[in-house]
Amino acid sequence: MTKGSVRFESVTKRYGPVVALKPLTLEIESGTLCTLLGPSGCGKTTTLRLIAGLESASEGKILIGGEDVTHLSATYRRVSMVFQSYALFPHMTVADNVAYGLSVKRVPKGEAATRADAALEMVGLKGFGKRLPSELSGGQQQRVAVARAIVLEPEVLLLDEPLSNLDAKLRRHVREEIRQIQQRLGLTAVYVTHDQEEAMAVSDRIIVMNNAEIAQAGTPRDLYERPASAFIADFIGDANLLDVDVAQAGSETKVQLREHSFNLPRPTDLKGAAKLVLRPHQVRLSQAPSAMSLPAEVAYAAYLGNCIQYTLATAAGEIFAILPPSGQPFAKGDTVHVTWDPEDLRLVAA
Numbered sequence: 001m002t003k004g005s006v007r008f009e010s011v012t013k014r015y016g017p018v019v020a021l022k023p024l025t026l027e028i029e030s031g032t033l034c035t036l037l038g039p040s041g042c043g044k045t046t047t048l049r050l051i052a053g054l055e056s057a058s059e060g061k062i063l064i065g066g067e068d069v070t071h072l073s074a075t076y077r078r079v080s081m082v083f084q085s086y087a088l089f090p091h092m093t094v095a096d097n098v099a100y101g102l103s104v105k106r107v108p109k110g111e112a113a114t115r116a117d118a119a120l121e122m123v124g125l126k127g128f129g130k131r132l133p134s135e136l137s138g139g140q141q142q143r144v145a146v147a148r149a150i151v152l153e154p155e156v157l158l159l160d161e162p163l164s165n166l167d168a169k170l171r172r173h174v175r176e177e178i179r180q181i182q183q184r185l186g187l188t189a190v191y192v193t194h195d196q197e198e199a200m201a202v203s204d205r206i207i208v209m210n211n212a213e214i215a216q217a218g219t220p221r222d223l224y225e226r227p228a229s230a231f232i233a234d235f236i237g238d239a240n241l242l243d244v245d246v247a248q249a250g251s252e253t254k255v256q257l258r259e260h261s262f263n264l265p266r267p268t269d270l271k272g273a274a275k276l277v278l279r280p281h282q283v284r285l286s287q288a289p290s291a292m293s294l295p296a297e298v299a300y301a302a303y304l305g306n307c308i309q310y311t312l313a314t315a316a317g318e319i320f321a322i323l324p325p326s327g328q329p330f331a332k333g334d335t336v337h338v339t340w341d342p343e344d345l346r347l348v349a350a
């Protein structure tokens, strides 16, 4: 087990009658950025606070770097947390804010100042040490919060919705900076967000949580291309979920969608009622019907510059489609024919 890895073995957390975490088993590899993603109230912050030692587990075992820290208090865990509110001291200079945690640990003043300067340089704020937090932009303040966490040389960096106080435009910029700092320093980081795009953009691995447990864990690509449930298919990227009936047909899968049937080129564990995952960008539209096509009426068409979005009314329900802007444009009321490449499609349980 290497430095900074995090392991939960059947960890639960209850607040009186509230079950904040059902038995949770997870493994976060050293040097990676792992995101806890899920809707509000699913247990993300609780999981982070358990790693930090700010909450104690009701049951189970927590290991950091292979060491059992289940009963170790927060002070002795080598982890630092970045909060969404930054929590900077407004009357202290940026350098003093960054050095604060070191002074608490009784690191000599001179050494603390040198380390604070180095941490500010790592987050691209060299020369900003003498300013007050109020003299920095929101994005810069968030970088100070990151500097204040990494100056303590934690084994694990914990970030709880670190971008939620930034406006949409800055968010993309700051998340890239956080990711680059984490990679440059080889830090193990656990990042919490409810925003799936943000999770996809920064993570080596994503643990999707729902109702106090793990719904699915994997790389961003695993989750998008091989969703294990309708919840994941819908939560990770847009998806049209169409009701189908499936049957095994040798090494292929026979899919019945209304009166249409076609084969997927792989076997399935599913049988009977299921959902077909059709991503908006996987939809093909043509004017003429073909053997496998589904007739549709264009209910809404929107030109967005980089794409055209369509809402299509079909006998199998509404289908949302995103097509390249260069293609043949269709207008509201047009009859079109929806097709797809069976290679692209996935099935999930109904």
Ligand code: ADP
Pocket: 015, 018, 019, 020, 038, 039, 040, 041, 042, 043, 044, 045, 046, 047
């Ligand atoms: P998330 O960060 O995913 O939004 P949390 O981990 O904060 O979710 O909360 C998970 C569940 O635990 C929620 O139902 C929440 O209301 C409950 N919870 C969290 N902290 C406490 C607490 N201190 N006392 C009681 N219930 C809590």
Ligand code: MG
Pocket: 044, 045, 046
């Ligand atoms: Mg939270």
